[in-house]
Amino acid sequence: MIRIGVIGLGYWGPNLVRCFSEMPDCKVTAVCDRDVERLVRLTDRFPGVRPAETVDEVLDADIVDAVVVATPTQTHHAIAAAALDRGLHTFVEKPLAASSAECRDLIRRAAANDLRLFVRHVFLHSAPVRKLRDLIDEGELGDVCYVSSTRLNLGPVRHDVNALWDLAPHDISIILHLLGEQPTAVSCTGLAHLNRSVHDVCNLTLHFGNDKLGIVHVSWLDPHKKREMTVVGTKMMAVYNDLQQEKVKVYNKGIDAPSHSSDFGEFQYSYRYGDTYSPWLHESEPLKAECAEFVRSVVDGDDALTDGTNGLHIVQVLEAADASLHQGAARVELDGGVMEPQLEAVVHV
Numbered sequence: 192m193i194r195i196g197v198i199g200l201g202y203w204g205p206n207l208v209r210c211f212s213e214m215p216d217c218k219v220t221a222v223c224d225r226d227v228e229r230l231v232r233l234t235d236r237f238p239g240v241r242p243a244e245t246v247d248e249v250l251d252a253d254i255v256d257a258v259v260v261a262t263p264t265q266t267h268h269a270i271a272a273a274a275l276d277r278g279l280h281t282f283v284e285k286p287l288a289a290s291s292a293e294c295r296d297l298i299r300r301a302a303a304n305d306l307r308l309f310v311r312h313v314f315l316h317s318a319p320v321r322k323l324r325d326l327i328d329e330g331e332l333g334d335v336c337y338v339s340s341t342r343l344n345l346g347p348v349r350h351d352v353n354a355l356w357d358l359a360p361h362d363i364s365i366i367l368h369l370l371g372e373q374p375t376a377v378s379c380t381g382l383a384h385l386n387r388s389v390h391d392v393c394n395l396t397l398h399f400g401n402d403k404l405g406i407v408h409v410s411w412l413d414p415h416k417k418r419e420m421t422v423v424g425t426k427m428m429a430v431y432n433d434l435q436q437e438k439v440k441v442y443n444k445g446i447d448a449p450s451h452s453s454d455f456g457e458f459q460y461s462y463r464y465g466d467t468y469s470p471w472l473h474e475s476e477p478l479k480a481e482c483a484e485f486v487r488s489v490v491d492g493d494d495a496l497t498d499g500t501n502g503l504h505i506v507q508v509l510e511a512a513d514a515s516l517h518q519g520a521a522r523v524e525l526d527g528g529v530m531e532p533q534l535e536a537v538v539h540v
């Protein structure tokens with residue numbers, strides 16, 4: 192039985208307490224928040240769970256084997272590092288930390304103590320994303336040309352991080368997973384309208400090898416809620432709309448370029464308009480799937496898909512995108528598979 196402590200009882204913490212409490216192989220033994228009202232509300236709902244107002248009370252009492260960090264991003268590193276140093280497996284809300292240096296430090300501490308470090312990139316455990324990845328792996332879509340993703344809503348507005356760090360980790364994690372590679376460069380524009388130092392709207396472009404492209408548009412300042420991703424392949428196209436009943440649709444549509452060049456080439460493109468189908472998805476609550484995957488990785492002693500390295504890859508893209516955002520959409524190079532931002536190589540455009 193794995194004993195779990197959940198730190199941070201804002202929006203996500205209580206959901207994580209619920210999921211871990213419903214699982215057979217683990218038990219939530221402690222919860223922590225600085226806000227006493229939140230602590231009381233939670234322990235009223237889950238009697239028997241020990242409340243703590245400080246992180247150290249949870250880490251030092253020998254009542255947990257693993258901790259869940261669901262506090263604001265700027266606090267992730269300090270809390271996760273303290274947990275790993277106490278020999279506790281650690282599950283961290285996305286993004287793993289506020290910088291790639293912090294992520295590397297956490298990965299090092301986890302490895303030094305042979306502990307599991309897990310990041311909550313929820314969509315990688317969801318049925319629609321698994322289906323998209325299968326469609327790509329099975330060659331159904333052909334070669335992927337580009338993936339574009341839109342994540343919009345009116346709020347919730349955050350003050351601790353901009354829309355890029357708040358919303359885009361989802362899109363970036365999905366795109367890297369689908370393409371199976373890291374970008375070679377990124378550029379990002381945005382608008383800080385409500386608060387001059389926090390961008391509300393961001394447009395991120397990810398450049399991959401073989402001219403593949405990722406496009407991400409995120410905003411908490413939009414009249415519509417939209418969660419849509421399009422994957423355009425050389426054979427077929429797929430659209431994942433997270434707000435629809437039938438979340439994934441595959442379109443047998445495309446444009447075939449003429450095999451030879453000609454002055455009239457434009458007129459020789461052949462447009463394909465074929466069937467559209469919606470594949471069956473084995474739907475389950477992604478949050479539960481994630482919690483189960485964390486517990487499995489702790490029990491089996493092997494790393495999960497969304498381990499520290501996966502978390503680092505996403506933070507490296509966010510960091511490079513942030514650098515671009517603050518340098519007028521400059522192209523920021525990343526070091527291919529290793530994903531090291533090379534800020535000295537920034538070219539102003």
Ligand SMILES: NC(=O)c1ccc[n+]([C@@H]2O[C@H](COP(=O)([O-])OP(=O)(O)OC[C@H]3O[C@@H](n4cnc5c(N)ncnc54)[C@H](O)[C@@H]3O)[C@@H](O)[C@H]2O)c1
Pocket residue numbers: 198199200201202203204223224225226229244245246261262263264266284285286311312313357
């Ligand atoms: N995976 C997802 O889908 C998703 C979505 C949104 C947010 N998030 C991430 O989840 C994390 C938490 O987000 P949220 O919306 O639940 O935040 P929140 O602001 O609603 O709650 C954070 C809680 O942490 C507590 N806290 C802060 N510092 C603390 C400390 N040192 N010790 C004890 N308690 C402390 C606060 O009192 C608060 O109750 C963030 O990192 C965010 O990026 C993940």
